[in-house]
Every structure is written in structure tokens, then in C-alpha cells.
Amino acid sequence: MLLTIDDLHKSYPGAEGLVTVLDGVSLELAAGETMALTGESGSGKSTLLHLAGGLDLPDRGRILLAGTDVAGLDDRGRARLRREVVGVVFQQFNLIPSLDVGANIAFQARLAGRHDAAWCRDLAARMGLADHLGKYPEQLSGGQQQRVAIARTLAARPALVLADEPTGNLDEVTAASVLELMLELVAESGAGLLMVTHSERLAAAMGRRAHLARGRVA
């Protein structure tokens, strides 16, 4: 199993004591599977995504990522797992302002030791970025920046792609076509995809769905 989440608990300190966000969440994602993560605002979707990617640790419960128990790793081990196994696309694109589009796309793949120039060019072309490779992030529209962020993640061929509303900045039609492309690319690489979305339409295009409510997968 690519990702196993078992009985995950997470609370945050609030004004009136601890607020339980995740209260026994379990799910499994196999390689090649795509899953939409839905739920009301504040239901804990981003929290779950962060935990799944080893960006934060749960209070209780187990996360197995490509067979490795995330809780058993130190900071360095978790950083390595993130670099080599996981690709994240967050709402903030976190592009590197001093690098042009081509270098931004190649960046993560280089870090993971898997840079492949032909694959990067192919991704850029399919994301409609071929004419923008020499530009800098500030010279791009929000939607173009978002596509660079997605291409950068996929360029490293991660085993698991975690995405938080990756098409949130795009209009409905562009969002649907970018998602379609993401699903195609993820399927080609055999990766698993766990994606937060508020869109019923996008959720319906994914293989499975996990709906978070009252701290659990309903």
C-alpha cells in the first residue's frame, strides 16, 4: 500500500482548550489510485494532507508512507521522505522568484536526484507553458503560476502527490482541463493522488472520495 493512515488523531490549542480536528481518521491509498478529499471548511482536510506528507506529526495514530512509518523518522528522515517520495501542490505556489519557469519546473526533480530534461519539456508543453520557460514567476498570471507549481511537482515523479485545491485559482473550464491533465500524468507515472477539493465536479472525476466530517472519514 502506498499510503496507510490508521486511527489518526490531531488537536490544536484553541481559546477554550484543545480543539479536536481529526478524531480517528483511517484511509488507504494504493499506487495508481486517485482520491478526492472533501469536507466543510475547517473539517481538517489541510491538516490531514500535512500529516500524510510528513509535514507535521499526529498526536496519535499511524501513517505508513511507501512502507515507512513516518512517526519513526527524525526530522532529517522525514525531510528525505518528502523530497524523494512525496510531491505537494499547495494553494500558495511557492515558486522561486529568482528562477525562471524552466528552472522552477526542474527544481524539485533535481533535489530528488531525478531530473529528466525531456520529461520537464514534455510537462511544460502539456501544461501550456512552452512559450513561458524563460519568464520569471512575477511575469506570469496566477493560473500560469499554478500550472508551473503543478508541473514542478510532477517533474520529480513522486510516488504520492498531495494537492490542496490545486486548481483553485483557475476558472472552471481551465480547472477541469488542468485536473484532467494531472489525472493523466499521475496515471502515466503510476503515482497515487490525494487531492482536497471543494468542487463536486472535480471530486466526481477522481477514482474515490473520502469525506471528512466531525473528525472522521464519513
Ligand SMILES: Nc1ncnc2c1ncn2[C@@H]1O[C@H](COP(=O)(O)OP(=O)(O)OP(=O)(O)O)[C@@H](O)[C@H]1O
Ligand atoms: N496550526 C494550527 N493551530 C491551531 N489551529 C489550527 C492550526 N491548523 C489548523 N487549525 C484549525 O484546525 C481546523 C481544521 O483546519 P484545516 O485547515 O485542516 O481545515 P480545512 O478542512 O482544510 O479547511 P478549509 O477548507 O477552510 O481550507 C480549523 O478549525 C483550524 O482553525
